[in-house]
Amino acid sequence: xDYNAIGLTAGIEIHQQLNTGEKLFCHCPTLLxxxxxxxxxxxxxxxxxxxxxxxxxRAAQEEMKRERKFRYYTxxxxxxxxxxxxxxxxxxxxxxxxxxxxxxxxxxxxxxxVHTMRKLVIDGSNTSGFQRTALVALNGALPxxxxxxxxxxxxxxxxxxxxxxxxxxxxxxxxxxxxxSPCMHTPDEVQxxxxxxxxxxxxxGKVKRGIGTIRQDVNISIRxxxxxxxxxxxxxxxxxxxxxxxxxxxxxxxxxxxxxxMRKPSVPDASQDVSDLFTLTKSTVLxxxxxxxxxxxxxxxxxxxxxxxxxxxxxxxxSDYAKKCGVGxxxxxxxxPAYGVTAEEVGAVRARMHAGDQDCVVIVAALNDAxxxxxxxxxxxxxxxxxxxxxxxxxxxxxxEAGSSAYMRPLPGAARMYPETD
Numbered sequence: 001x002d003y004n005a006i007g008l009t010a011g012i013e014i015h016q017q018l019n020t021g022e023k024l025f026c027h028c029p030t031l032l033x034x035x036x037x038x039x040x041x042x043x044x045x046x047x048x049x050x051x052x053x054x055x056x057x058r059a060a061q062e063e064m065k066r067e068r069k070f071r072y073y074t075x076x077x078x079x080x081x082x083x084x085x086x087x088x089x090x091x092x093x094x095x096x097x098x099x100x101x102x103x104x105x106x107x108x109x110x111x112x113x114v115h116t117m118r119k120l121v122i123d124g125s126n127t128s129g130f131q132r133t134a135l136v137a138l139n140g141a142l143p144x145x146x147x148x149x150x151x152x153x154x155x156x157x158x159x160x161x162x163x164x165x166x167x168x169x170x171x172x173x174x175x176x177x178x179x180x181s182p183c184m185h186t187p188d189e190v191q192x193x194x195x196x197x198x199x200x201x202x203x204x205g206k207v208k209r210g211i212g213t214i215r216q217d218v219n220i221s222i223r224x225x226x227x228x229x230x231x232x233x234x235x236x237x238x239x240x241x242x243x244x245x246x247x248x249x250x251x252x253x254x255x256x257x258x259x260x261x262m263r264k265p266s267v268p269d270a271s272q273d274v275s276d277l278f279t280l281t282k283s284t285v286l287x288x289x290x291x292x293x294x295x296x297x298x299x300x301x302x303x304x305x306x307x308x309x310x311x312x313x314x315x316x317x318x319s320d321y322a323k324k325c326g327v328g329x330x331x332x333x334x335x336x337p338a339y340g341v342t343a344e345e346v347g348a349v350r351a352r353m354h355a356g357d358q359d360c361v362v363i364v365a366a367l368n369d370a371x372x373x374x375x376x377x378x379x380x381x382x383x384x385x386x387x388x389x390x391x392x393x394x395x396x397x398x399x400x401e402a403g404s405s406a407y408m409r410p411l412p413g414a415a416r417m418y419p420e421t422d
Contacts, residue, residue, distance in 0.1 A: 001244075001247070003185055003186045003187070003247070004185060006222045006223055006247065006251070007221075007222050007223030007224075008185050008186065008187075008220070008221075008222050008243075008247060009182045009184075009185060009220075009221050009222075010182060010184040010185070010187075010189075010190045010218060010219060010220045010221075010243060011179070011180045011181055011182040011183065011184065011218075011219045012179075012180050012184075012190060012193060012194055012197075012216055012217065012218050012219070012239075013177060013178070013179045013180075013216070013217040013219070014177070014178045014194065014197050014198070014201075014214065014215075014216050014217075015175050015176070015177050015214065015215045015216075015217070016175065016176050016178070016198075016201050016207050016208075016213065016214045017030075017156060017173050017174070017175055017207065017208040017213045017214070018095050018098050018099075018173070018174040018175065018176060018206060018207055018208070019205075019206050019207055019208045020092060020094045020095050020098070020174050020206075021094065022092055022094075023081075023082075023092070023155070023172035023173055023174065024091065024092045024095055024132070024153070024154075024155045024156075024172055024173070024174040024175075025081055025088030025089050025090075025091065025092070025132065025155060025172060026079050026081035026082070026088065026089050026172060027079075027089065028077055028078055028079050028081070028082070028172065029077055030173045030174070030208075031077050031169065032159075032169050032170060033075050033077065033167070033169040035073055035161045035167050037075060038073035038074060038075055038167070039074060039075055039076050040073075040074040041071055041072060041073050041074060042071075042072055042074070042083065043069050043070060043071045043072070044069075044070050044072070044127060045067065045068070045069060045070070046068075046070065046122040046124065046129040047122070047129065048120070048122060049120065049129070068124065068164055069164060070124040070164050070165075070166060071164060071165045071166070072127060072158065072165075072166050072167075072168055073161065073165070073166070073167045073168060073169075074168055075168065075169055077169065078168045078169060078171075081172065082127065082158075082168040082171045082172055083127060083168070084127040084128040088132065091114070091116065091134065091153075092174055095153060095174035096114065096136070096153060098174075098176070098204065098206045098207075099136045099137070099151055099153045099176050100136065100137070101204060101206070102151065102176060102178075102200070102201065102204060103136060103137035103140070103151050105200055105203075105204075106137075106140030106141060106142075106148050106151075106178075106200070107140055107141050108137035108138060108139055108140040108148065108151060109137060109138050109139050110136060110137045111135055111136060111137065111138065114134050114135070114136060114153075115134060115135070115419070115420075116132050116133070116134045116419075116420040117132070117133055117134065117135075117419060117420060118130040118131070118132060118419070118420050118421070119131045119132075119133050119154075120412075121157070123409075124158075124160075124164055124166055125157035125158050125160070125166065125171075126157055126158065126171065127158070127168070127171070131154060131155060131157065132154060132155050132420060133152050133153070133154035133155075133177070134152060134153050134154065135150060135151075135152050136150075136151045136152060136153050137150070137151040138150055138151075142180065142183065142193060142196070143196060144183065144184070144189060144192070144193060145183070146180060146181055146183025146184065146193070147180065147181040147183060148178060148179070148180050148181075148197075149179050149180060149181050150177075150178075150179045151176060151177070151178055151179075152176070152177040152179070153174065153175070153176060153177075154175050154177055155171070155172045155173070155174070155175065156170050156171065156172060156173035156174070156175045157170070157171060158170060158171040159171075173208075176201070176207075178197055178201075180193065180197075182219065182221075187239075187240035187241070187243035187244045187247075188240050190218060190239055190240065190243050191236065191237075191239040191240040191243075194216050194236055194239050195236055198214065198236065201214075211234055212234065214234070215231075215232055215233065215234055216233040216234075216236075216239060217229055217230065217231045217232070217233070218230045218233060218239060218242055218243060218246075220243055220246045220247070220250075221250070222247055222250050222251065224250075224254050224392075225250035225251075225253070225254065225392040226250075226390055226392040226393060226394045226395075227394055227411065228246060228250070228392070228394065228395050228396075228397060228411075229395070229396045229397065229411060230242055230246060230397050230398075230399050230405050231396060231397065231398055231399065231408065232398055232399050233399050238399070238403050241402075241403035242399055242403045242405070244403075245309050245310065245403050245404050245405070246405065248308070248309055249308045249309045249312070249404075249405070250392045252306070252307070252308035252309070253308060253314075253386070253391045253392050254391060254392065256303050256306060256308075256314060256386060256391070257386060257387050257388075257391040259303060260299055260300070260303065260386060260387040261387055263298075263299035263358055264298075264299060265297070265298055265299035265300060265386075265387045266298040266299065267295075267297055267298070267380050267383045267384050268295070268296060268380070269380070270373075271293040271294060271295040271364075271372070271373065271376035271377075271380075272293060272294055272295075272352070272353065273291060273292070273293055273369070273372075274292055274293065274294045274349055274352055274353075274363070275289075275290075275291055275292045277292075277345060277348045277349055277352060278292050278345060281340065281341065281342075281345060282340045282342070283339055283340030283341045284339075284340055285328065285331075285339065285340075285365050286340070286341070286365050288365070289365030289366060289367070290366065290367050290368060291365075291366050291367070291368060291369050291371070291372045292363060292364070292365050292366075292372070293363070293364050293366070293372040293373065293375075293376050294349055294352070294353050294361055294362065294363050294364075295353075295361065295362045295363075295364075295376045295379060295380065296353040296354065296355050296359050296360075296361055297359060297360045297361070297362060297383050298356075298358070298359050299358050299359065300358075300359065300360040300383070300386075301333075301334065301357065301358045301359055301360045302334060302360075303334075303360070303386075304318065304332045304334045304360045304362070305332070305334030305335055309404040309405070310402065310403075310404055311400075311402075311404060312400075312404050312405075312406075314386065315330065315332050315334065315335065316406070317382060317407060318330055318332070318362065318379045318382050318383060320406050320407035321378040321379060321381065321382040321407060322364060322375040322376070322378050322379050323375075324375075324378055325366075325371055325374035325375040325378060326366075326367075326371055326374075326375075327364055327365065327366050327371060327372070327375045328365070330362050330363065330364050330375070330379065331362070331363040331364075331365075332360055332361065332362045332363070333346055333349075333350065333355070333360050333361045333362075334360055349361055349363065362376065362379055364376055364379075393410070394410065394411040395407055395408070395409070395410060395411060396408045396409050396410070396411055396412070
């Protein structure tokens, strides 16, 4: 593929744990523990807050669509700072010294004063609802002629054990964040730059080693697409594949838009309750539901089931958005009958929704009416983006096992930052 022709632009953020004796804002050791060893636990509900500018970050707003109860495991090697029940201690001098050493190796200019900022994060990975981060240095050089824009020193997030359960042993480990400019234009170049930065970090002898101690976030866009951040790439060998698959996804979404525009698509403002059509259903998912809602997507037939990445379809994107309301996903008529849903049930729901040959019907099963309505409102919003002027939304996405990705939340903005008040 001619990546110059499609205007591929990419940059990376590398997060590397530092091998210091203590955590960034307390005197606890930087030891990782087995979750079975935890000595206590507590829970929190996290709330969105306004920035100092009086604005609410869009990514944080997305996380608040459903109330979540986060449970945290504590250890005899963690303290009240990790619990957010005690103010932080002064910033770890050893960690700052390591960051300045690394900045010198990249010929960067240190800032005159280091100020700690709060970065709003309410996905459960921080007990306080924010992550502390500090800008350390600016303007470094890369062998490919590109630039390292910034080096920051920040606290590592809590480790997810499962679902909304987190372990506090990792929270607060010093982490260096290295951010490049968008100076890479092929998948292989992105991987080569990541390998070079990783080599420099390891050469200090002051960074932790092993899976989970270093993570790469890759920012990618193509001409006509949008900037998308793929988070949590841990294996260097997968970086180029992640970039290739994101290029494929953005090109596919642009192609789908062209097909939709020829069909004059339309998405209604509301869904309908069709629970009565499935009273005798054999579908395990639908049998468990209290409410089943349906939505007609005019002009979308055959496109919701269109593959945009290996093992990912436009329907997968719609499903990711619906899941923000607490449902397990969606069904759609591009893939039905299947999963215990019969052809007769598909015909009945298409008739109820007055769906034509070029229309696709999306079905969601939920525990209550509000949840079903919320899920399909999310689908409505994402489906309309598919034929908008910008059919590739700006998103933060998580990497899946083989290099494809799934929606997490909108890209955050400046409204997530404010000065550290402690």
